[in-house]
């Protein structure tokens with residue numbers, strides 16, 4: 001008798017992380033059901049289908065339509081991105097739909113540093129995740145949050161720690177604070193494994209690599225042959241002041257990741273409040289993890 005492939009319903013398959021999760025699920029032999037908007041363009045539909053997913057159209061505001069779309073799935077995975085309208089309102093509808101369809105498990109779009117240990121009120125996007133967690137824990141679903149620190153892909157790119165021109169790596173408070181980084185592909189591979197894991201616990205913490213700014217400077221020195229050094233930008237108090245100032249000067253409150261939000265992330269990383277512990281990397285032993293050195297070696301410097 002041949003075993004039937006598990007069905008995983010995926011919201012946000014058209015997005016950056018969502019597309020990678022779809023690919024990783026297909027690689028693990030799952031049937032991926034991409035929950036897409038009814039008005040999806042043919043080009044976008046073709047792009048998602050190419051990942052190996054089957055498209056099921058359902059209005060994201062319609063619990064019944066979404067429940068029909070989720071029927072028979074082993075797990076609903078959300079890779080949605082946004083603020084309250086998405087992370088609370090839209091994800092809650094998805095959660096209700098999963099429960100109505102008797103889907104046993106749900107993975108919310110958390111994919112962040114540890115919001116169970118950061119102080120409430122200090123990071124808007126993490127507060128939304130905490131609020132959704134409380135809501136999800138009132139359902140009969142087995143919910144698993146995956147916490148991965150910062151996406152490593154941002155290091156040497158949009159995350160402004162590495163200042164290549166002046167050969168410095170910025171830090172606040174301490175150049176020796178351990179910081180968690182995981183590549184998007186590693187997060188996706190792990191999420192796929194967790195989606196297929198009937199025994200996945202409430203929280204899974206992963207870090208492709210954990211390095212301090214001093215270690216990043218040393219890696220940069222090795223890779224470029226030029227001396228990189230840590231550069232202190234102040235303490236956590238200075239960073240908090242910068243956040244308040246940026247919120248005043250450039251509020252951009254409707255944006256998911258305005259500059260002050262990135263700074264709130266930095267504050268939780270450098271204060272150690274969002275540090276992941278313990279690390280569950282080994283739960284799926286077939287996975288391999290990209291180190292910061294490997295990641296930075298793939299980037300061009302000069």
Ligand SMILES: NC(=O)c1ccc[n+]([C@@H]2O[C@H](COP(=O)([O-])OP(=O)(O)OC[C@H]3O[C@@H](n4cnc5c(N)ncnc54)[C@H](OP(=O)(O)O)[C@@H]3O)[C@@H](O)[C@H]2O)c1
Nearest residue numbers: 012014015016017018079080081082109111112149150151
């Ligand atoms: N830890 C980190 O460093 C880090 C960094 C970046 C992102 N993340 C997290 O990773 C997860 C996925 O992020 P991503 O960058 O892959 O997301 P994304 O590609 O920007 O968006 C994913 C999906 O969310 C829906 N969406 C996006 N903006 C929306 C809006 N304004 N209103 C309604 N729906 C919207 C869309 O789905 P539909 O087409 O179905 O509407 C989209 O395909 C999020 O939880 C994000 O916060 C973590």
